[in-house]
Amino acid sequence: MSNWARLLAAIRMASAAADRGEFDSAIHLLRAVYEERDAPPDGLSLYGLCLALREKKTKQGIEYCRKAIDLQPYDARHRVNLIKIYLLNGSRKKAVEVLEEGMRQLPEDRLLMKMRDEMKYRRRAAIPFLSRNHPLNEMLGKMRRGR
Helix, strand or coil: CCHHHHHHHHHHHHHHHHHCCCHHHHHHHHHHHHCCCCCCHHHHHHHHHHHHHHHCCHHHHHHHHHHHHHHCCCCHHHHHHHHHHHHHCCCHHHHHHHHHHHHHHCCCCHHHHHHHHHHCCCCCCCCCCCCCCCHHHHHHHHHHHCC
């Protein structure tokens, strides 16, 4: 097995551990991966999320997520992990900015849509000074969504 394949296998194992909520195991595996030179960026944002969750290294976690987004801009996992860090840190506005940017670039991505639903994110009302359920806002909202 090549070194690259070994690193990708470790990233997959770390991702599975994180999915089970075993962030301590995930961070251990990812730390070993990213101590290597030229490691694949596939798990970099997950490593950033684990650092923010377990070691409170939020700034470093954000940097890793941003770097992963730069290296793999069409992989929504990196944006979702960055959004999670911002939400963890109480920065909903920044989380929404990342979500909106991701939805512009990847409008049909399942992970981003799921994250949007989990965040209970809704765009501003079309006419902000009217209530959301005002008939004009409802009609304009439907037009904006193309329904």
